[in-house]
Amino acid sequence: MTSALLTDITIFVLALLVGFEVISKVPATLHTPLMSAANSIHGIILVGAMLIAASANNALGYILAFIAAAFAAMNVVGGYVVTGRMLKMFRRRPAPVPAGPDGKAGQVSADGQARQVTSGGTPS
Amino acid sequence: MSAFDWIVQLVYVAAASCFVLGLHLMNTPATARRGNQLSTGGMVAAIVATFAIIIHAGTISVTGWIVMLAGALLGGGAGLYAARTVQMTAMPQLVSVFNAVGGGAAALVAIHDYINLAGAAGGVPETTTVPTLLDVIIGAVTFSGSVIAAGKLQGLISGSPITFPGSRLVNAGAAVVGIGGAIYMIVTPSVPVLLIVILAALAFGVTMVLPIGGADMPVVISLLNAFTGTAVAMAGFVIGNWALIIAGALVGASGGILTKLMADAMNRSLRNIMIGGFGTGDSAVAVQGPGGDVRSIAADDAAIQLAYAQKVIIVPGYGLAAAQAQHQVAELASELEKHGIEVSYAIHPVAGRMPGHMNVLLAEANVPYPLLKEMDEINPEFPRTDVALVVGANDVTNPAARRPGTAISGMPILDVDQAKSIIVIKRSMASGYAGIDNELYVDPKTSMYFADAKKALSELTAAVKTLVG
Numbered sequence: 233m234t235s236a237l238l239t240d241i242t243i244f245v246l247a248l249l250v251g252f253e254v255i256s257k258v259p260a261t262l263h264t265p266l267m268s269a270a271n272s273i274h275g276i277i278l279v280g281a282m283l284i285a286a287s288a289n290n291a292l293g294y295i296l297a298f299i300a301a302a303f304a305a306m307n308v309v310g311g312y313v314v315t316g317r318m319l320k321m322f323r324r325r326p327a328p329v330p331a332g333p334d335g336k337a338g339q340v341s342a343d344g345q346a347r348q349v350t351s352g353g354t355p356s
Numbered sequence: 357m358s359a360f361d362w363i364v365q366l367v368y369v370a371a372a373s374c375f376v377l378g379l380h381l382m383n384t385p386a387t388a389r390r391g392n393q394l395s396t397g398g399m400v401a402a403i404v405a406t407f408a409i410i411i412h413a414g415t416i417s418v419t420g421w422i423v424m425l426a427g428a429l430l431g432g433g434a435g436l437y438a439a440r441t442v443q444m445t446a447m448p449q450l451v452s453v454f455n456a457v458g459g460g461a462a463a464l465v466a467i468h469d470y471i472n473l474a475g476a477a478g479g480v481p482e483t484t485t486v487p488t489l490l491d492v493i494i495g496a497v498t499f500s501g502s503v504i505a506a507g508k509l510q511g512l513i514s515g516s517p518i519t520f521p522g523s524r525l526v527n528a529g530a531a532v533v534g535i536g537g538a539i540y541m542i543v544t545p546s547v548p549v550l551l552i553v554i555l556a557a558l559a560f561g562v563t564m565v566l567p568i569g570g571a572d573m574p575v576v577i578s579l580l581n582a583f584t585g586t587a588v589a590m591a592g593f594v595i596g597n598w599a600l601i602i603a604g605a606l607v608g609a610s611g612g613i614l615t616k617l618m619a620d621a622m623n624r625s626l627r628n629i630m631i632g633g634f635g636t637g638d639s640a641v642a643v644q645g646p647g648g649d650v651r652s653i654a655a656d657d658a659a660i661q662l663a664y665a666q667k668v669i670i671v672p673g674y675g676l677a678a679a680q681a682q683h684q685v686a687e688l689a690s691e692l693e694k695h696g697i698e699v700s701y702a703i704h705p706v707a708g709r710m711p712g713h714m715n716v717l718l719a720e721a722n723v724p725y726p727l728l729k730e731m732d733e734i735n736p737e738f739p740r741t742d743v744a745l746v747v748g749a750n751d752v753t754n755p756a757a758r759r760p761g762t763a764i765s766g767m768p769i770l771d772v773d774q775a776k777s778i779i780v781i782k783r784s785m786a787s788g789y790a791g792i793d794n795e796l797y798v799d800p801k802t803s804m805y806f807a808d809a810k811k812a813l814s815e816l817t818a819a820v821k822t823l824v825g
Contacts, residue, residue, distance in 0.1 A: 236483075236596065237483045237593070240592070240593050240596070240598075240601055243598055243601050243602060243605075244589055244592075244593075244601050244602075244604075244605050245605075247372075247589075247601065247602040247605035247606060247609075248605040248606075248608060248609050249609075250376055250605075250606070250609075251376075251379070251605055251606040251607075251608065251609025251610060252609045252612075252613065254376060254379050254380045254383075254606075255379060255606075255609055255610045255613050256613055257380075257383045258379075258382050258383050259383065259384070259385075259730070260617075260703070260705055260711070260712055260715070260730050261385060261703075261712060261715045261725055261728055261730070262382055262383075262385060262388055262712060262715070263614060263617075263710075263711035263712025263715075264447060264451075264708075264710055264711060264712035264713050264715065264716045265382065265388060265392075265712070265716070266379075266382055266610060266614075266711075266712070267451055267577070267578070267581055267610065267611075267614060267710065267711060267712075268447070268451060268454075269378065269379065269382060269391070269392055269395060270379070270581060270585065270606065270607040270610040270611065271451055271454045271455065271458065271581065271584075271607075272392075272395065272396075272399070272454075273375050273378075273379075273395060273399075273603045273606060273607055274458045274462075274584050274585050274588045274603060274604060274607045275399065275454075275458060276371075276375075276399065276402060276588065276599055276600055276603040276604075277458060277461045277462050277465065277588045277591060277600065278403060278406075278428070278461075279402055279403065279406045279597060279599060279600060280461070280462070280465040280588075280591050280592075280595055280597065280600060281424075281427070281428075281461055281464070281465060282403070282406045282407070282410060282424055282428075283406065283409070283410070283465075283595055283597075284464075284465055284468040284469065284595075285416070285420045285421075285423050285424035285427075286410045286413065286415065286416040286420055286424070287415070287416075287420075287468075287472065288417075288419075288420055288423065288468065289417065292471065293468060293471070293472070294419055294420070294423045296464050296467060296468045296471075297420070297423050297424065297427070297464075297468065298423045298424075298426065298427040299427070299460075299461075299464055300427070300460075300461045300464035300465055300468070301423065301424050301426075301427030301428045301431065301461075302427040302428070302430050302431030302434075303431060303457035303458070303460050303461035303464070304428075304431065304457070304458070304461040305427065305428040305429070305430075305431035305432040305435065306431035306432065306434050306435035306438075306454070306457050307431075307435065307454050307457045307458045307461065308399060308432075308435070309431070309432040309433075309435035309436050309439070310434070310435025310436065310438050310439040310450070310454055311435070311439075311454050312392065312395070312396045312399070312439075313435070313436055313439035313440065314438075314439035314442060314447075314450060315392050316389070316392050316393075316396075317439065317440070318444070318447070318716055318719075319385075319388045319389045319392055320389065321444075321716070321719040321720050322385040322388065322715075322719045322725045323719070323722075323724050323725065324385075324386065324724055324725065324726060325724050
């Protein structure tokens with residue numbers, strides 16, 4: 233057993249414990265964005281995919297590196313964007329929806345909501 | 357270690373810290389967005405540092421650059437498109453797809469590393485073989501399992517448990533072959549055996565998720581999320597990168613916690629869910645209605661009850677998500693609020709199709725998050741509530757859970773039956789996934805409004821408007 237492996241295991245166990253500690257404080261309201269955020273964090277595998285692309289030197293290596301890079305990039309980009317999109321929707325106060333007599337209150341487009349948040353300021 | 361190595365490693369430490377702090381900021385909705393931005397910043401830093409390593413080493417071939425950048429652009433573009441266009445109701449599928457690609461990428465990294473080492477003069481050291489095997493097995497199981505889960509959620513594969521003659525045998529066989537191959541590889545490094553292990557793990561993933569019913573999906577997604585994290589951490593062991601180890605461990609912890617929360621909230625043990633068999637999908641099997649009288653109600657009468665209430669609690673469930681009626685329920689609530697009626701939402705932990713899914717659906721429909729109450733917070737309020745409006749929730753409202761001896765005994769429920777009156781919107785008397793009758797429906801205080809959630813809520817809103825408007 234090398235000391236490098238021992239260091240790796242130590243880091244892994246401590247990170248696991250930090251994860252339990254931090255994540256058990258997240259309220260149920262945010263569990264979907266939490267999972268999505270965790271999803272984007274495991275997109276760090278893109279780093280691994282980049283490193284294997286750098287060391288690949290035959291056709292099989294390039295194919296594996298290409299698929300890994302595509303998968304990981306999809307994971308990381310998609311994960312962060314969709315988490316951000318979800319979190320934007322969480323508001324403390326009702327957004328100023330034009331709830332006119334025609335009752336279109338529920339029909340606001342995603343774009344409309346995004347704009348309302350930026351104009352509504354940050355919740356205190 | 358050169359100065360360059362120091363700097364790069366410190367950037368990785370900073371990136372890992374950003375992930376931890378980003379997750380920490382998710383403990384309130386007000387700071388969660390900043391958390392996500394911080395986490396994104398950490399990720400960008402880690403990727404830039406990796407570029408620096410590759411350029412500094414200077415051993416990458418031109419083909420390597422092309423492969424890396426083309427793959428990243430293609431995948432990044434696909435991810436961006438999916439993230440921008442996905443419907444909030446389809447979020448569980450998307451999370452499953454991201455689990456699949458994350459797990460798949462982690463497995464590929466280890467496979468590539470193993471093949472390189474096996475071809476090199478020094479051979480494969482044991483300390484690399486073990487994490488490689490764990491990475492490949494967990495990653496491949498996650499990949500195929502998540503693809504099946506996404507297919508089920510999207511409706512491409514039937515949501516009901518799929519079993520075929522000998523399916524359990526195939527599952528067990530895949531496990532035996534995979535583990536046997538892995539043990540062989542620890543003793544004798546071999547690329548062909550690695551291939552067999554990969555195929556066995558893929559088969560195991562498929563046969564693991566196929567028999568699991570649609571209603572158990574929140575648990576399965578959480579579990580696969582934890583798997584992906586673990587696979588990524590193992591990839592970190594293989595290539596000796598601490599950022600991967602830390603990030604993977606964080607995700608593993610997150611997935612693990614959510615798995616436990618979901619399983620507890622459904623009153624199922626993980627083992628029970630994995631063995632599967634009785635979770636049902638969208639189409640619950642119609643069974644005999646409960647004994648006793650069921651009072652049916654029309655939109656006008658339901659609207660009268662709501663309009664003259666002072667406090668209304670809405671209990672949204674899986675059925676509301678399935679009918680995509682979140683906008684309609686928000687519209688009804690805002691109509692009631694306009695007339696001074698206090699409205700809040702009681703959210704059971706497993707409402708929707710993934711942990712916290714209902715909250716996102718309602719947030720999308722413009723419902724402010726302080727109105728979304730968790731089970732422990734809302735339960736004491738039911739006795740003071742004039743009308744509890746149950747939309748597409750079933751087992752989580754069944755008072756039978758408080759008695760021993762039923763399929764849902766001990767399951768935490770919303771105390772809907774303590775409200776002064778109850779209106780249940782539901783398509784039929786069919787039972788929920790637990791397959792038992794809901795005693796709430798025969799309570800003398802309960803009125804049943806038989807209709808599709810979306811249609812019923814629109815009718816109710818219209819009726820409330822004519823009544824008080």
